Amino acid sequence: MSVLRVAPMEQVEEALLAAIEEALRHCFGIDVQRHSALGAPEFAWDGARRQFSAPLILRRLLVELDGAGGSDGSRRLLAVTGRDLYIPMLSFVYGQAQLGGRAGVVSMARLRSEFYALAPDEELLRVRACKEALHEAGHLFGLVHCSDASCVMALSTGVGQIDMKQPLLCAGCAALAAEGRGEVRERR
Amino acid sequence: MKTQWQILVVDDEEVMRESLAAWLAEDGYGVDTAASGRDAIEHARRKDYAIYFIDLKMPGGIDGIETMMEIRRLHADASIIIITAYATVDTAITAMKEGAQDYIVKPCNPEEISLLVNRIIKVKNLQRENTILRKKLSRQYHFADIVSKNARMQEIFALAADIANLRSTALIQGESGTGKEIIARAIHFSGDRAGKPFVAVSCAALAETLLESEFFGHEKGSFTGAGAQKKGKFEMADGGTLFLDEIGDISPKLQVDLLRVLQEKAFYRVGGSEEVRVDVRVIAATKVDLRQAVQEGRFRDDLYYRLNVIEIHVPPLRERREDIPLLAEHFLERLAPELRKEITGISEGGMRVLMDYAWPGNVRELENSIERAMVTCRSHVLTEDDFAFLARAGNGHSWTPPDATLEEIEKLMIEAALERKSGNVKEAAVALGIDRSTLYEKIKRYEIRR
Numbered sequence: 001m002s003v004l005r006v007a008p009m010e011q012v013e014e015a016l017l018a019a020i021e022e023a024l025r026h027c028f029g030i031d032v033q034r035h036s037a038l039g040a041p042e043f044a045w046d047g048a049r050r051q052f053s054a055p056l057i058l059r060r061l062l063v064e065l066d067g068a069g070g071s072d073g074s075r076r077l078l079a080v081t082g083r084d085l086y087i088p089m090l091s092f093v094y095g096q097a098q099l100g101g102r103a104g105v106v107s108m109a110r111l112r113s114e115f116y117a118l119a120p121d122e123e124l125l126r127v128r129a130c131k132e133a134l135h136e137a138g139h140l141f142g143l144v145h146c147s148d149a150s151c152v153m154a155l156s157t158g159v160g161q162i163d164m165k166q167p168l169l170c171a172g173c174a175a176l177a178a179e180g181r182g183e184v185r186e187r188r
Numbered sequence: 189m190k191t192q193w194q195i196l197v198v199d200d201e202e203v204m205r206e207s208l209a210a211w212l213a214e215d216g217y218g219v220d221t222a223a224s225g226r227d228a229i230e231h232a233r234r235k236d237y238a239i240y241f242i243d244l245k246m247p248g249g250i251d252g253i254e255t256m257m258e259i260r261r262l263h264a265d266a267s268i269i270i271i272t273a274y275a276t277v278d279t280a281i282t283a284m285k286e287g288a289q290d291y292i293v294k295p296c297n298p299e300e301i302s303l304l305v306n307r308i309i310k311v312k313n314l315q316r317e318n319t320i321l322r323k324k325l326s327r328q329y330h331f332a333d334i335v336s337k338n339a340r341m342q343e344i345f346a347l348a349a350d351i352a353n354l355r356s357t358a359l360i361q362g363e364s365g366t367g368k369e370i371i372a373r374a375i376h377f378s379g380d381r382a383g384k385p386f387v388a389v390s391c392a393a394l395a396e397t398l399l400e401s402e403f404f405g406h407e408k409g410s411f412t413g414a415g416a417q418k419k420g421k422f423e424m425a426d427g428g429t430l431f432l433d434e435i436g437d438i439s440p441k442l443q444v445d446l447l448r449v450l451q452e453k454a455f456y457r458v459g460g461s462e463e464v465r466v467d468v469r470v471i472a473a474t475k476v477d478l479r480q481a482v483q484e485g486r487f488r489d490d491l492y493y494r495l496n497v498i499e500i501h502v503p504p505l506r507e508r509r510e511d512i513p514l515l516a517e518h519f520l521e522r523l524a525p526e527l528r529k530e531i532t533g534i535s536e537g538g539m540r541v542l543m544d545y546a547w548p549g550n551v552r553e554l555e556n557s558i559e560r561a562m563v564t565c566r567s568h569v570l571t572e573d574d575f576a577f578l579a580r581a582g583n584g585h586s587w588t589p590p591d592a593t594l595e596e597i598e599k600l601m602i603e604a605a606l607e608r609k610s611g612n613v614k615e616a617a618v619a620l621g622i623d624r625s626t627l628y629e630k631i632k633r634y635e636i637r638r
Contacts, residue, residue, distance in 0.1 A: 049295070055207045087207035089271070091295040099213045144216035155215060157299035 004028070004076045004137060007035035007061070011082025012108055015122075016129050020080060023130035023167055024137055027152075028177055038064065038079060051086040054096040054105055061103035076102050076140045078133060084109035094132050094156065100142035106132045111159065128159065131167045143173050193309055194218045194235060198228040198255060199243040199271065204294075208241060211298075215305070225250030225258075232259045236532065236568040237266065238312050239305065244272040244279060244291075253286055257615075260287045262567045264535040265315075267308045334370055335518045338508035344371065344500055351498050352379030357450065359435075359495045360473040362502030365552030368473040369431060371502065376429040381469060384428030387421050392434035399442060401458050404449075410459020422455060426466045435472040435495065436481055440488070447491045470495070505547040505554060512542050515551060519558040520570070529562050537572035537608050544604070545578050572608055572619075599634040602627070606636065 006021050017034070024032045044056040061077050078097070085093050085107040094111070097104030111128040113121045134152045146153035149161070151170035156162045169177055195217045199205035202223070209219040220235070222228035225246055232240070240259055244252035256268045270283040270291040283291045290304055336342065351358065352375050360368040369388060376386045394402055397411075405420030421430055438446065449455045454465045472495045481487035505512065516534055524531055534542070538561075547553055561574040602620065609615040617627040630636075 053203070055203050055210075086295065087211060088201065088204040089208040089294050089296065090211065090298050090301065093211070093298065096207070096210065097214075099210065139214055144214055155302060157297070157302050 002076065002141075003031045003033060004078060004140070005033050005035035006133075007064070007077055007079045008037045009079050009081035009083070009105075010037075010040045012080050016108065016126060017080060019126045019130055020133040023134055024078075027134050027167070027169060028137065028141065035064075035077060041081060041083060046086070049086055050084075051092065052081070052083045054085040054087050054093055057081070057085070057105045058096060058098065058103045061105065065102055076104070076137075078137055078140070079103075079105040080108065080129075080133065081105060082108045094162070095136040097136040097139035099139050099144065101140060104136040104140050106136045111162070116159070124163075127167065128162050131162055131165060132156075134167060134169075138169065138173065138177065141177050143169075143176060146170055146173050148172075192216070192218045193238040193312065194220070195239045195241065195305075196220050196222060196228060196231055196235075196237040197241045198222045198225070198246070198252075199241075200224060200246045200248070201243075204243070212305070215302075217305075224248045225252070225255035228255050229258050229262070232262050232266075233567050236263055239308055240266055240268045242268060242270055244270050244283070253282060256283075256288060257286055261571065261573075261615075263569055264537060264571070265569075267312070269304065269308075334367060334374055335514050336508065336511045337514060338503065338511050340501075340503050341508060341511070344502065347498070347500065348375045349378060351375060354379075354498075355467075355469050356497045357470045357472065357495050358498040358500060359478070360471065360500045360502060361478070362473075362475065363504045363550055364475050365550030366502040366504055367551050368475075368502055369433060371500065372429070372431045372471040372473065375471060376431075376469075381428050385425050386429050386431065387425035388431040388433060389421050390433045392437040396439040396442060399438065400445065403442070403445070404455050404457050404464075405460075406458035407460040410457075417457070420455075420457065422449060422466050422468055423464060425468045427468075429469045429471055432470060432472040434474060436474040436476040436478055436487060443488045443491050447488065447494060450491075450494050505550045509543060512547075512554065513539055515554055516542055516558055519555050520562065523559055523562055527559070527562050529565065530568055531562055531565055531570060532568050533570070535569050535571045538570045538575055540608055541572045541575040541578055595634075598630070599636065602630055602634065603636055606631075 004024060006017060006024070008017055021032045021034070024030065041052050041057050041060070043060065044053040046053055057079060061079055065075060065077050085095065085105065087093055087096060092110060093107070095104065095106035106129075108125070108129055109115060111132065112125055113119060131152050135156070138153045143153050145155040148154060148170040149164055150166050151173055152165055152167055153169060153173045154161065154165050156165070195212050197205045197209045197212070197219060198221075199208070200223055205221045205223070209221050212219045220231055220237070222231050225248070228240070228242065229250075231237075240256070242252045242255050246252060246255070250258070252270055256270065259266055259268065267289045268287065270288045271294055272279050272283075272291055273294055280291055289308065292301060292304065334341070334345070336345075348371060358372075358375065360371055362368050372388075373386055376382065389402060391399060401411075401418070401420065403420050403422055405418050405423055408415065408417050445455070450470060453467065454463045456463060478487055478492055478496070482489045482492045516539070520531060520534065523529075542554070542557075549556075557575065557578060558570075560577065561570050565574045602616070605616040605619045606613070609619060613627055613631070614624055617624040620627065
């Protein structure tokens, strides 16, 4: 059976981690385990951009997985960080995962209402965090972006789109995930 | 399964290209990466990508703009997005002027890049649908294996269909390579003789005595070398169609023999005394004007009228230029599996070369040219460079006046090169094999308008 380990980095509340783990178990029917805390990703800090590099974090996660005996492919690691992530081409990303791979990372930074100068909303943060964690985990299982805007695998480039989708896979994505084929679903 | 659109990301920075590739792959695209301009061009030679993301500044000889120009030469319809770290008006103007679809300044908003890619893919999907619909539409221009949307050819198709079930002789006239035999085959195979033999004889290829034996067969010992009885083409075509190509070349004696068999539907084998009766439909073809041959006494008028019951004049390709793209695509589609080449189309520039050429050898020459271009083509699209041999064919060009001076020809060639390259002096200079400054000087001297 596939194992997905959830690794807290820093600035992530325990309640959020628990909610994410429960959502992953419910959505994918997999064994979800807690990985030991990884600490702050200072190695990925970009002083000029004042953000953290998602590709560098993914590289570190792969090293971490190999060290934990996870190179057989059955184990996957999803890191959860409170830091703001980027890839060089884009101004930010909510998360990044290897498509059909072993490592993914999801950021809580831009899911918080405070980021947009609004009052904190714990419930909204919990729902958004679950959706984005499911989204990145979906990529780990080989799912690509879905054209169904309500599917959790729909691309989100703003929190408005995250709020529009459900914390669930659509029937098509669910079927692919259940079959565990791990193949890229061609939609384009 | 839907076809997956392919994207190429070109950047010398590994983390940059790999992270963008990963982000695009999450969207369901097939993504390849290239670390340099040269690497990108090699990728583009092997595969036709829907979108190319190219970093403007790359070390190692070929920068983003040069890479883009080379890719556009290989794939005229390529959608290229230039990536730049600094947005300057000059950069933007240069990129767009040289054919970039758009440019983005890194880092950009995910929404911006997502909208841009979706917009391009939406257009690509529409173009693909359009191509499929056009292919479906083009099938209505097919009659058997003949492709044409020319009005005169459509009339020939209609006539051929009407006469397919008749026994009447037909005379097909047209220049070499216009497809006379294909029309004869189409008449045969769309009629009630389709299940019977279609036998073709080239009258120009054989001497009179051999042709007589070829037509009517011979008995054993009828002449030196006739060791056994042999059936002639008339007997072999019994129940079907006999196609006599280059009928204008047969001797006066054979004209008499042929007239007799057409009138009596019977003949004697060479050296034989037994009458052989056959049911053969004769379709004759000629590239010479038989009516004139009759007037000059070189062809029997009674045979001419016997053959010319149904008259079909096939126009040369230069008089039905609208068929050139249709035929070119038809040949490309048919030859690709035979040649094991994944060539999907002909670029605008390539098609312009085909449209400009005079095609003295007609459809046959076009087919041969497509095959020759496909054999040497190293990309997925035939471009004007693949048809360079047509430009070298010289007098095939309709735009070269026979009494032109050297300067006039040079002016015409420069104008043609500029037209082919959409007014781009740099590219036209490369095509003509001269310096850009020399080309500017000649443009000025000849007062060529761009």
